[in-house]
Amino acid sequence: MPSSVKRQIRPYWLLAFGCVMVLALLGITYTHSRMNAEVVALSDINQKRIDRLDQLWVLLVDAQASALSFLLMRNDIYLEPYRSAAARLEPLMASMNFDIPPGSDDHADLQDLKRLVDAKFQYLGDMLSQGKAPVAVSEEHGELGKQLMDEIRVRLAILKARREKAHQDLENMYLARAGKIQYVGYALGAASLLLILSLFVVQQRQVALRARIQELLKTENSRLEAKVQVRTVELSNLATNLTTAQEAERQHIARELHDEMGSALTAAKMDASWLRRSLGAHVDDSIQERMLRLIENIGSTISLTRRLVDDLQPPLLKGLGLVEALRSLGQQFEIDMPVEMHFSEHSVNLSPEQSLALFRVAQESLTNVRKYAKASKVELSLIEQPGMVVLSVRDNGIGFNTENIELHGHGIAGMKHRAQMFNARLVLASCMGQGTRIEVHMPI
Ligand SMILES: Nc1ncnc2c1ncn2[C@@H]1O[C@H](COP(=O)(O)OP(=O)(O)OP(=O)(O)O)[C@@H](O)[C@H]1O
Ligand SMILES: [Mg+2]
Structure with a gap:
């Protein structure tokens, strides 16, 4: 089994062990309290049995004293305790018979006691009916009544001693059992302590493990973040290079078109015009017409080349600056829809690269408006604010x-990148049905 699985199972074993421990402790507590209740009940019964032996003795002493007092005083009132004792004797003896049932060890002694008590009451009855005091039977034993009392005392003492011994035995047995239970309790207590310690250790380990995992995750996150940052910088550099290269390439093509092709076409147009003029009326009309069409075609190719050059390298940007270049861009756009323009009064203080970046953002934004917006008007503005120039196309x-623009094209991604190149902030705010606002906050 892999160690991780073992580690996961261990707390469950500890939990099961803990449950068993708690159940065992509950069992022990229950047994202990039941034993206590049993012992209390048994010692109560035993004490009542001992009390009844004492009551019998008190009853006999009362009866004897009452009879003797009557004989001495000859007054009936002294006979009352005797009569009461005689009346109480029977239920008391019945209870004692119940305490010591036939077949028990003490039953023979109880029968002896009963016989002696009966004899004593017989003796007292005879004494009262004869109306005279007892006489001594022998010098050694005294009179019969005393002999009976002595024997009863001995029997009672024996029975009482046995009861007390039984009580003692019960107590000893209880103490022995309680002692054993106590040891089991100690063992369970020690096991519980061990369990608590184990749980503590397991919990500490888990806390340490969690902390370690978090530490690892943190390290891994930082590593990945650093990697992502490096990659982002790499990509950003690459995009910057591409943008710069694209602009350089555009300039190169524009130069070639303007210098080489433009001058070649102009020369061709001039030659064609010269030819047409020189040939004059020597050629027929169809050639004249062809010559004219050639000159016109060369002219429109020159215009096309100029437009291409203008597109590739905004001419006003270099000459008159960003505001004029943007104004010209807006005016070109006005063929499609009205453009509301707001520009700074004075020329803004931007580097040629920053101006080109803002011009390209405006160009792409307006192209997007034309392609997608279905708008009835556009606002184009360039205003100066403290520490920055803000271009806005709305x-x-x-x-x-705006959540998933990256999926569609490269225009907005390019705008973001151009802004990033100059630490500018690009704001892209759009809501379905509520138009679009693109702003570049260019620091100066
Ligand atoms: N002004 C606008 N109004 C409505 N939707 C717009 C507007 N500008 C951009 N979009 C939406 O955003 C998307 C992304 O524009 P983005 O310029 O990045 O890509 P593109 O124009 O589709 O492709 P590319 O510019 O590369 O030719 C567009 O496809 C269009 O759905
Ligand atoms: Mg676009």
Whole structure:
């Protein structure tokens, strides 16, 4: 079994062990309290039996004293205790018969006692009926009544001693059993202590393990975060290089188109015009017409080349600055829909790279408005704020969900990157049906 599984099972074993321990302690407590109740009940019964032996003796002494007092005083009132004792004797003897049933060890002694008590009462009865005091039977034993009392005392003492011994035996037995239970209790207590210690150790280990896991997770997270940061910087550098390379390439193509192709086309147009002029009326109309079409075609190719050059390298940006370049961009856009423009009064203090970045963001934003927004108007603004220049393109079109723009195209990603290149903040706010607002906060 793998050690991790073992580690998981261990607390369950401890829990089961703990439950057994608690049940055992409950069992012991229950047994102990039951034993206590039993012993209390038994010693109560035993004490009552001893009390009854004492009562018998008191009853006999009362009866004897009453009879003797009567004989002495000859007054009936002294006979009352005797009569009461005689009346109480029978239920008392019946109770004692119940205490010491036939077949028990003391039954023979009880029968002897009964016989002696009967004889004593017989003797007292005879004495009262004859109306005279007892006489001594012998010098050694005294009179018969005393002899009977002596024998009764001995029997009572024997029975009482046995009762007390029984009580003592019960107590000893209880103490012996209680002692054993106490040892079991000690053992269970020690086991519980061990269990608590084990649980504590297991709990401590789990806490330590959790802390270790958290530590590892933290380290791993930091490592991954550092890796992601390195990758982000790498990607950002790559994107910066690509953007820079793209702009350089655009400039190169624009230069080639302007310098090489532009001048070649202009030369071709001039030659064609010269040819047309030189040939004049020497050629027929169809050639004249072809020549004219050639000159026109060369002219429109020159215009196309100029437009291409303008697209690749905004001409006003270099010459008149960002505000004018943006104004020209807005005016071109006005062919499709009205554009409300707000620009700074004076020229903004931006580097050529920053100006180009803002111009490209505006260009892409307006292209997106044209492509997707279904707007009825656009606002284009460039205003200066303390420490920054804010470019804003706002439309009142259909808007879009900005959560998953990365899935669609590269335009917005490019805007973000251009802003990032200059530590600028790009704000993209759009809501379905409520238009779109794109802002670049460029620090200066
Ligand atoms: N002004 C806008 N109004 C409505 N939706 C817009 C607007 N601007 C952008 N979007 C939505 O955002 C998406 C992403 O635009 P983004 O410019 O990044 O990509 P694209 O225009 O689809 O492709 P690319 O720019 O690479 O040609 C668009 O496909 C469009 O659904
Ligand atoms: Mg786009």
